[in-house]
Amino acid sequence: MNLNVPWRAAPFTALDFEATGMNPARDEVVQVGLAPLHGDTLDLHGAFAQWVRPTRPFRDEAVAIHGLSHDLLQAAPATADLRGALAAALTGRVLVAHYAALELGFLKRWGVRPAATVDTLMLALALDGRTTQTARRDEYTLSALAARLGVPVYGEHDALADALITAQVFLVLAHELEARGRVRTVRDLTHLSGFRSGLFGLF
Template sequence: MTWRSAEFVALDFESTGMNPARDEVIQVGLVPLGAERIRLGEAYAEWVRPTKPFAGGSVAIHGLSAERLQQAPAVAEVRPALARQLEGRVLVAHYAELERGFLKRWGIKPPPTVDTLMLALALDGQITQTARRDAYTLSALAARFGVEVYGEHDALADALITAQVFLVLAHELQKKGRVKTVKDLTRLSGYGGGFLGLFG
């Protein structure tokens, strides 16, 4: 399947830390896209109630505390809606291993995955071990490609930025003859395994 005809969903989790085995998701944001268009009207965002207090550093980043999130729905309430949104779509995320880790912890099998971080490195002929990390953050790529940043550390805003950055990267990689299909994108992202079936 050509990437232009596929259905994607850009996903971002805001969490209490970077370890899916230990930390918790406190906000989900996703933006569907297909036919090279972002469908903002179908965007979805939800706060998630944590099960335990979290570190002060997370409060500083998100401006939230466990106490303020006590009215938010629990994971069990958010999970079914998220799983429905991912069904039949290709996942797009920046540093996707984090989102995939939290999905697995929630008992959701990650769909075929495209990582905008890895696509940017591929476009520049860079590898993770030697690339300047600050040049490949989501906000750095947004600035580079002229994508407006509405606010960082908000899951919906970051999902929207990720969707826009993805479209730029996919077009640039196609111009270079490196991308035509969804399988090309997942392969460059490091997720080119045997699960692609419908999306090749």
């Protein structure tokens, strides 16, 4: 992918995983949500969500926060059945995620590698002139950022809703960073996200 193209001309896909926990090495994805963007336009018709059957037994309380049942997840497709569709949805597109290290960790387990990645958490910190060491974590959750930026919150702990919120938060941040002269290309966005040198600062 050519990272030097203007960001408004690039294809993006906002992604959210809901999982049984926050450790990609141990926990399991139970829902995938995707929201494609064509430059600065959100493609609602292309938005997609799918439940995922875990590969290992899980505690009911581990997924209760998502309003799921054991029967629902057992009837869902397995990771292996969704890997191809997910890889196709990200091929040639820039991944957009909030706290992207988590999504990248799960994608790595699935054997899927995005062409480039933009993290809305890091964009928000860059816009505010703050770092992960100087910012309050509760001010930079996805829902907190959405409220501050005027993005509607449809509901939490649902992958499609969070992917749509992430996409809209990204658009607000990208426009504001562009207006301040800090973003023009996809490379500018990935650089502010911490991916230029492979370094990635996280809470």
